[in-house]
Amino acid sequence: SQQGEEDPQALSIQEGENATMNCSYKTSINNLQWYRQNSGRGLVHLILIRSNEREKHSGRLRVTLDTSKKSSSLLITASRAADTASYFCATDAGGFQKLVFGTGTRLLVSP
């Protein structure tokens, strides 16, 4: 079963704009991870944030985590057409890093 929901389900923006997607989950976690999936391909790990962290940056990516609200957000700044993909959050709540994925946000960045 899915751990949580992502919002919005789909997002369409222009190049250069920022994209924000949100993830909500249900149980306590060790960490939360974001993955990208291009059409017809496997998933690529983007960033991991631990439960004791509130914000993390990696290049044009900014992730926040609010454990009290059981939610996370992924911000992509200055988006590019190449950012077009589906983005999934995944929570790790167990000892062997069993990941439970959300439903995903489909991002379309138009030139």
Next chain:
Amino acid sequence: EAGVAQSPRYKIIEKRQSVAFWCNPISGHATLYWYQQILGQGPKLLIQFQNNGVVDDSQLPKDRFSAERLKGVDSTLKIQPAKLEDSAVYLCASRTYRTSGRGTQYFGPGTRLLVL
């Protein structure tokens, strides 16, 4: 470093037939995962191996799905007999073992299965 390899990339079968997928993880990765991703949904874990032992198979439909990881390296996932609802992408992932809670899963390109 070579990535996770999967084959075949595509498979079309009729319902009630059997099918097998193969995965070769990144060298040295002790943990191997099989996920099922139905169109429009996130991946769902089917089974997780630590070396050649099963860690979690709670969401594996054991009446029709089976998986093995002989010698703790390559793995195969089998469906017998297949149902229409098994149409999905089957993803394999691997990870080095960590106890600290960190550790990235590296995914293969997946096998897209269509059951007619």
